[in-house]
Amino acid sequence: MNLRLVRAYAHWGEAVLGHVVVRIGARPCLAAVVVGITALLILANAGSSALGKGGTVEIRQGDDDQEGENEGQHESISCDFFVVGHDFAGGSVGQFSIETIPPSRPSGTVVAQDSWTADESGDWQSNQITLASGHYRITAEQVTPAAKKEAHKNFWVECAPVVIPEAPVAVALPVTGSLLLLGGWLLLNRINARRARGRTE
Secondary structure, eight states, X not given: OOHHHHHHHHHHHHXXXXXXXXXXXXXXXXXXXXXXXXXXXXXXHHHHHHSXXXXXXXXXXXXXXXXXXXOSTTOEEOSEEEEEEESOOTTOEEEEEEEEOTTSSSTTOEEEEEEEEOOTTSOEEOOOEEOOSEEEEEEEEEEETTBSSOEEEEEEEOOOOOOOOOOOOOOOOOOOHHHHHHHHHHHHHHHHHHHHHHHHO
């Protein structure tokens, strides 16, 4: 029910109440009071119906298309994820924001925000979001038509540790004393062999 219909109900209630009072004179009677209360109740229900229902939000991992994942209020996810909305008004438009909450410091810092448009079923999905490890709270608001309440959800982000491969290290083989002695012995043998050949000539 839109606001134009709400105004129509309001004018109708005023007209009915005024007509009854005029017909019975300056002193309103019980019938006038009953009609007035009825008009006010209709007006209140119309105003409440004019506000769209607020849906729910969930956090979905990277390429995970399975609904129902991460339904807890404080689940832990990896750095890359999507925000998914359900049960909002069909074709509605809104916005969401993500802020840090304790024990993350500083808390209350908005780290991501964007707008969304629901499909005919009232569902929507954000682009991929990447956050650092920490504790966060998402708030999704349906702007058009206005909703009765916002959707909230708290969640943890735990990024996988970055593994840096170690560079290969060249290892020098130790030269032992025995190898030095062996080399000296071979060199000495060559020298002696040359001397022997020189004497025979």
